[in-house]
Amino acid sequence: xxxxxxxxxxxxxxxxxxxxxxxxxxxxxxxxxxxxxxxxxxxxxxxxxxxxxxxxxxxxxxxxxxxxxxxxxxxxxxxxxxxxxxxxxxxxxxxxxxxxxxxxxxxxxxxxxxxxxxxxxxxxxxxxxxxxxxxxxxxxxxxxxxxxxxxxxxxxxxxxxxxxxxxxxxxxxxxxxxxxxxxxxxxxxxxxxxxxxxxxxxxxxxxxxxxxxxxxxxxxxxxxxxxxxxxxxxxxxxxxxxxxxxxxxxxxxxxxxxxxxxxxxxxxxxxxxxxxx
Ligand SMILES: [Ca+2]
Ligand SMILES: [Ca+2]
Ligand SMILES: [Ca+2]
Numbered sequence: 199x200x201x202x203x204x205x206x207x208x209x210x211x212x213x214x215x216x217x218x219x220x221x222x223x224x225x226x227x228x229x230x231x232x233x234x235x236x237x238x239x240x241x242x243x244x245x246x247x248x249x250x251x252x253x254x255x256x257x258x259x260x261x262x263x264x265x266x267x268x269x270x271x272x273x274x275x276x277x278x279x280x281x282x283x284x285x286x287x288x289x290x291x292x293x294x295x296x297x298x299x300x301x302x303x304x305x306x307x308x309x310x311x312x313x314x315x316x317x318x319x320x321x322x323x324x325x326x327x328x329x330x331x332x333x334x335x336x337x338x339x340x341x342x343x344x345x346x347x348x349x350x351x352x353x354x355x356x357x358x359x360x361x362x363x364x365x366x367x368x369x370x371x372x373x374x375x376x377x378x379x380x381x382x383x384x385x386x387x388x389x390x391x392x393x394x395x396x397x398x399x400x401x402x403x404x405x406x407x408x409x410x411x412x413x414x415x416x417x418x419x420x421x422x423x424x425x426x427x428x429x430x431x432x433x434x435x436x437x438x439x440x441x442x443x444x445x446x447x448x449x450x451x452x453x454x455x456x457x458x459x460x461x462x463x464x465x466x467x468x469x470x471x472x473x474x475x
Contacts, residue, residue: 228310229303231357233364235314243338246286250338253290253429256386256393260293260327263403263421264395267384272440274371274385274394277352283433285343285352287315289335293327294320294425296398299360303353304346315341315354318361319426327424332361346432356382356426358398367400367414377414378402384423387441390434398425 243249258264279285287302298319303312320332346352358366369382376382378400386393401409401416409416 228305229312229353229355229370231301231355231368232312235301235317237314237317238341240316240335241340241342242336243340246288246338246340248286248288248338248340248429248431250288250290250429252389253391253393253427254325254337256388256395257291257293257327257427258395258422258424260424261420261422264384264423267381267421267423272385272387272392274383275353275373277354277371277385277392277430277432277440279346279348279350279352279432279436280439281433281435282345282348283436284431285346285433286340286431287343288338288340288429288431289316289319289321290337290393290427290429291325291327292319292321292424292426293422294398295328295331296359296366296425297332297361298396298398298426299357299366300396300426300428301355301357302343303355304343304350305353306347306350315428316426319356320361352430352432354383354394354428356396356398358400367398369396369398377412378409378416379411382423387437390437392430392432392437392440394428394430395423396426397421397423 287300292298299317300315300319301313302315303310305311316335318332318334320334321327321329321337322333323329323336325337353371355368355370357368360366367377369376371383371385373379373381380402382397384395397419399417399419399421400414401419403421404418405416406418407416408414
Protein backbone atom coordinates (compact mmCIF):
# COMPACT_ATOMS: atom_id res chain seq x y z
CA UNK A 199 0.00 0.00 0.00
CA UNK A 200 2.76 2.37 0.85
CA UNK A 201 4.56 1.74 -2.38
CA UNK A 202 1.32 2.35 -4.22
CA UNK A 203 0.80 5.62 -2.46
CA UNK A 204 4.34 6.74 -3.05
CA UNK A 205 4.18 5.74 -6.68
CA UNK A 206 1.02 7.77 -7.07
CA UNK A 207 2.55 10.80 -5.45
CA UNK A 208 5.57 10.37 -7.58
CA UNK A 209 3.46 10.39 -10.71
CA UNK A 210 1.85 13.60 -9.58
CA UNK A 211 5.18 15.29 -9.08
CA UNK A 212 6.84 13.85 -12.14
CA UNK A 213 6.68 17.10 -14.01
CA UNK A 214 8.87 18.74 -11.41
CA UNK A 215 11.87 16.74 -12.46
CA UNK A 216 14.61 18.81 -13.83
CA UNK A 217 12.48 21.91 -13.94
CA UNK A 218 13.67 23.46 -10.73
CA UNK A 219 15.51 26.53 -11.74
CA UNK A 220 19.19 26.18 -12.18
CA UNK A 221 21.35 27.96 -9.68
CA UNK A 222 25.00 28.69 -9.54
CA UNK A 223 26.40 25.96 -7.36
CA UNK A 224 29.72 25.21 -5.91
CA UNK A 225 30.93 21.84 -7.02
CA UNK A 226 30.67 18.88 -4.70
CA UNK A 227 34.44 18.98 -4.47
CA UNK A 228 34.04 22.01 -2.22
CA UNK A 229 32.66 19.78 0.48
CA UNK A 230 34.93 17.74 2.71
CA UNK A 231 33.70 15.56 5.55
CA UNK A 232 35.45 16.39 8.81
CA UNK A 233 35.58 13.54 11.31
CA UNK A 234 36.26 16.07 14.08
CA UNK A 235 32.80 17.55 13.76
CA UNK A 236 30.69 17.22 16.88
CA UNK A 237 26.97 16.71 17.29
CA UNK A 238 25.06 20.01 17.37
CA UNK A 239 22.27 20.44 19.91
CA UNK A 240 19.33 18.15 19.22
CA UNK A 241 15.88 19.56 19.96
CA UNK A 242 12.88 17.36 20.64
CA UNK A 243 9.46 17.86 19.11
CA UNK A 244 8.24 19.23 22.42
CA UNK A 245 10.88 21.93 22.10
CA UNK A 246 10.41 22.79 18.43
CA UNK A 247 6.74 22.08 17.86
CA UNK A 248 7.57 20.05 14.79
CA UNK A 249 5.26 17.10 14.07
CA UNK A 250 6.77 14.15 12.20
CA UNK A 251 3.50 12.25 11.83
CA UNK A 252 2.40 13.57 8.41
CA UNK A 253 5.75 12.59 6.94
CA UNK A 254 5.96 8.99 8.14
CA UNK A 255 3.74 7.89 5.25
CA UNK A 256 6.51 8.78 2.82
CA UNK A 257 9.06 6.45 4.39
CA UNK A 258 9.54 3.68 1.88
CA UNK A 259 8.96 0.12 3.11
CA UNK A 260 12.16 -1.62 4.16
CA UNK A 261 13.98 -3.52 1.47
CA UNK A 262 11.57 -2.48 -1.28
CA UNK A 263 13.36 -0.74 -4.10
CA UNK A 264 11.93 2.70 -4.73
CA UNK A 265 10.58 2.60 -8.29
CA UNK A 266 11.78 5.18 -10.81
CA UNK A 267 13.77 6.95 -8.16
CA UNK A 268 15.52 9.12 -10.69
CA UNK A 269 12.44 10.36 -12.47
CA UNK A 270 9.96 11.92 -10.11
CA UNK A 271 11.79 13.92 -7.53
CA UNK A 272 12.64 17.45 -6.89
CA UNK A 273 16.26 17.71 -7.85
CA UNK A 274 17.98 17.63 -4.45
CA UNK A 275 21.14 19.05 -5.93
CA UNK A 276 19.36 22.33 -6.57
CA UNK A 277 18.06 23.20 -3.11
CA UNK A 278 18.73 26.91 -3.21
CA UNK A 279 17.11 29.54 -1.01
CA UNK A 280 15.55 32.53 -2.66
CA UNK A 281 14.72 34.14 0.68
CA UNK A 282 16.50 34.42 4.01
CA UNK A 283 15.14 31.83 6.40
CA UNK A 284 15.90 29.96 9.59
CA UNK A 285 16.66 26.42 8.49
CA UNK A 286 16.06 23.29 10.55
CA UNK A 287 16.52 19.62 9.77
CA UNK A 288 14.31 16.99 11.38
CA UNK A 289 14.84 13.26 11.67
CA UNK A 290 11.85 11.24 10.43
CA UNK A 291 12.89 7.59 10.42
CA UNK A 292 15.50 5.11 9.28
CA UNK A 293 15.57 1.60 7.94
CA UNK A 294 19.27 0.88 8.23
CA UNK A 295 21.51 -1.58 10.01
CA UNK A 296 24.29 0.96 9.59
CA UNK A 297 24.81 3.77 12.09
CA UNK A 298 24.76 6.47 9.46
CA UNK A 299 25.81 10.08 9.84
CA UNK A 300 24.47 13.15 8.07
CA UNK A 301 26.13 16.46 7.30
CA UNK A 302 25.24 19.60 5.44
CA UNK A 303 26.99 22.11 3.25
CA UNK A 304 25.77 25.65 2.65
CA UNK A 305 27.53 27.74 0.08
CA UNK A 306 26.86 31.18 -1.21
CA UNK A 307 29.35 30.77 -3.98
CA UNK A 308 31.99 32.60 -2.02
CA UNK A 309 31.70 31.18 1.47
CA UNK A 310 31.10 27.68 2.68
CA UNK A 311 29.54 26.60 5.93
CA UNK A 312 29.38 22.92 6.65
CA UNK A 313 28.97 20.62 9.61
CA UNK A 314 27.42 17.60 11.17
CA UNK A 315 23.66 17.23 11.48
CA UNK A 316 23.36 13.83 13.09
CA UNK A 317 26.31 11.90 14.45
CA UNK A 318 24.24 8.72 14.78
CA UNK A 319 21.07 8.65 12.70
CA UNK A 320 19.67 5.57 14.40
CA UNK A 321 16.06 5.44 15.42
CA UNK A 322 14.54 4.98 18.85
CA UNK A 323 10.89 4.25 19.42
CA UNK A 324 7.83 2.38 18.22
CA UNK A 325 7.53 2.64 14.46
CA UNK A 326 11.23 2.76 13.60
CA UNK A 327 11.72 0.92 10.32
CA UNK A 328 14.85 -0.77 11.64
CA UNK A 329 15.32 0.03 15.30
CA UNK A 330 17.80 -1.70 17.54
CA UNK A 331 21.58 -1.62 17.36
CA UNK A 332 21.45 2.10 18.00
CA UNK A 333 18.80 4.42 19.33
CA UNK A 334 20.11 7.95 19.19
CA UNK A 335 17.13 9.78 17.71
CA UNK A 336 13.42 9.95 18.31
CA UNK A 337 10.93 10.87 15.59
CA UNK A 338 11.10 14.55 14.81
CA UNK A 339 14.34 15.30 16.63
CA UNK A 340 15.81 18.38 14.99
CA UNK A 341 18.91 20.49 14.62
CA UNK A 342 19.07 24.15 13.70
CA UNK A 343 21.33 25.60 11.04
CA UNK A 344 20.44 29.15 11.96
CA UNK A 345 19.50 31.86 9.52
CA UNK A 346 20.58 31.05 6.00
CA UNK A 347 20.74 33.92 3.59
CA UNK A 348 19.05 34.22 0.22
CA UNK A 349 21.07 32.77 -2.62
CA UNK A 350 22.56 30.00 -0.52
CA UNK A 351 22.77 26.55 -2.03
CA UNK A 352 22.12 23.78 0.48
CA UNK A 353 23.48 20.29 0.13
CA UNK A 354 23.31 17.16 2.26
CA UNK A 355 25.56 14.17 2.68
CA UNK A 356 25.35 10.74 4.31
CA UNK A 357 28.39 8.86 5.59
CA UNK A 358 27.50 5.19 5.53
CA UNK A 359 27.99 3.64 8.98
CA UNK A 360 30.02 6.73 9.84
CA UNK A 361 29.61 6.23 13.57
CA UNK A 362 31.58 3.00 13.29
CA UNK A 363 33.62 3.64 10.18
CA UNK A 364 35.45 6.94 9.68
CA UNK A 365 36.18 5.84 6.13
CA UNK A 366 32.60 5.00 5.23
CA UNK A 367 31.26 5.89 1.82
CA UNK A 368 29.99 9.46 1.57
CA UNK A 369 26.92 9.83 -0.62
CA UNK A 370 25.39 13.13 -1.65
CA UNK A 371 22.93 14.71 -4.01
CA UNK A 372 25.46 15.06 -6.81
CA UNK A 373 25.09 11.67 -8.41
CA UNK A 374 28.23 11.91 -10.51
CA UNK A 375 30.31 12.61 -7.40
CA UNK A 376 29.12 9.57 -5.47
CA UNK A 377 31.64 6.72 -5.07
CA UNK A 378 29.49 4.45 -7.25
CA UNK A 379 28.25 7.29 -9.49
CA UNK A 380 24.66 6.31 -8.63
CA UNK A 381 21.79 8.32 -7.22
CA UNK A 382 21.59 8.11 -3.41
CA UNK A 383 19.11 10.85 -2.51
CA UNK A 384 15.47 11.45 -3.41
CA UNK A 385 13.53 14.60 -2.57
CA UNK A 386 9.89 15.56 -2.36
CA UNK A 387 8.01 18.68 -1.41
CA UNK A 388 5.10 18.26 0.98
CA UNK A 389 3.20 20.68 3.21
CA UNK A 390 5.80 23.39 2.65
CA UNK A 391 8.64 21.15 3.71
CA UNK A 392 11.22 19.18 1.76
CA UNK A 393 11.63 15.46 2.42
CA UNK A 394 14.95 13.79 1.68
CA UNK A 395 15.48 10.02 1.62
CA UNK A 396 18.96 8.47 1.48
CA UNK A 397 20.25 5.12 0.28
CA UNK A 398 23.30 4.00 2.27
CA UNK A 399 24.47 0.91 0.39
CA UNK A 400 27.07 1.05 -2.35
CA UNK A 401 26.25 -0.17 -5.83
CA UNK A 402 23.33 -1.01 -8.06
CA UNK A 403 20.24 -2.93 -7.09
CA UNK A 404 21.33 -6.26 -5.60
CA UNK A 405 24.80 -5.89 -7.07
CA UNK A 406 27.43 -7.97 -5.31
CA UNK A 407 31.16 -8.55 -5.57
CA UNK A 408 33.74 -5.97 -6.48
CA UNK A 409 32.72 -3.07 -8.67
CA UNK A 410 35.22 -3.40 -11.49
CA UNK A 411 34.90 0.30 -12.27
CA UNK A 412 36.15 1.41 -8.86
CA UNK A 413 37.55 -1.60 -7.01
CA UNK A 414 35.08 -0.97 -4.20
CA UNK A 415 32.69 -3.58 -2.84
CA UNK A 416 29.10 -3.69 -3.96
CA UNK A 417 26.81 -4.10 -0.96
CA UNK A 418 23.78 -5.92 -2.36
CA UNK A 419 21.86 -2.67 -2.21
CA UNK A 420 18.09 -2.68 -1.94
CA UNK A 421 17.79 0.90 -3.24
CA UNK A 422 14.95 1.58 -0.81
CA UNK A 423 16.09 5.14 -0.05
CA UNK A 424 14.83 4.90 3.53
CA UNK A 425 18.16 4.46 5.28
CA UNK A 426 17.81 7.95 6.67
CA UNK A 427 14.75 10.09 6.01
CA UNK A 428 14.81 13.74 7.03
CA UNK A 429 12.64 16.80 6.56
CA UNK A 430 14.00 20.26 5.83
CA UNK A 431 12.31 23.40 7.00
CA UNK A 432 13.53 26.12 4.66
CA UNK A 433 10.36 28.18 4.91
CA UNK A 434 7.15 28.11 2.94
CA UNK A 435 8.20 30.83 0.52
CA UNK A 436 11.36 28.98 -0.44
CA UNK A 437 9.53 25.69 -0.98
CA UNK A 438 6.89 27.38 -3.07
CA UNK A 439 9.58 29.04 -5.10
CA UNK A 440 11.33 25.69 -5.65
CA UNK A 441 8.23 23.89 -6.84
CA UNK A 442 6.26 26.80 -8.18
CA UNK A 443 8.50 28.59 -10.57
CA UNK A 444 7.96 26.20 -13.39
CA UNK A 445 4.48 24.72 -13.03
CA UNK A 446 1.13 26.42 -13.45
CA UNK A 447 -0.72 26.53 -10.16
CA UNK A 448 1.47 23.87 -8.58
CA UNK A 449 0.27 24.41 -5.04
CA UNK A 450 -3.31 23.75 -6.11
CA UNK A 451 -2.38 20.65 -8.07
CA UNK A 452 -0.15 19.23 -5.39
CA UNK A 453 -2.32 20.02 -2.42
CA UNK A 454 -5.44 18.66 -4.10
CA UNK A 455 -3.64 15.51 -4.94
CA UNK A 456 -2.19 15.19 -1.47
CA UNK A 457 -5.58 15.59 0.14
CA UNK A 458 -7.06 12.95 -2.13
CA UNK A 459 -4.25 10.52 -1.58
CA UNK A 460 -4.24 10.93 2.15
CA UNK A 461 -7.96 10.44 2.45
CA UNK A 462 -7.75 7.39 0.23
CA UNK A 463 -5.02 5.64 2.12
CA UNK A 464 -5.29 7.31 5.48
CA UNK A 465 -2.52 8.28 7.80
CA UNK A 466 -1.93 4.75 8.96
CA UNK A 467 1.38 4.10 10.60
CA UNK A 468 3.66 1.63 9.02
CA UNK A 469 4.21 -1.62 10.81
CA UNK A 470 7.69 -2.45 11.89
CA UNK A 471 9.00 -5.25 9.74
CA UNK A 472 12.73 -5.48 10.34
CA UNK A 473 14.46 -7.67 7.82
CA UNK A 474 17.60 -6.22 6.34
CA UNK A 475 18.73 -2.78 5.39
CA1 LIG B 1 18.72 1.17 12.52
CA1 LIG C 1 18.83 0.77 1.56
CA1 LIG D 1 16.66 0.44 4.28
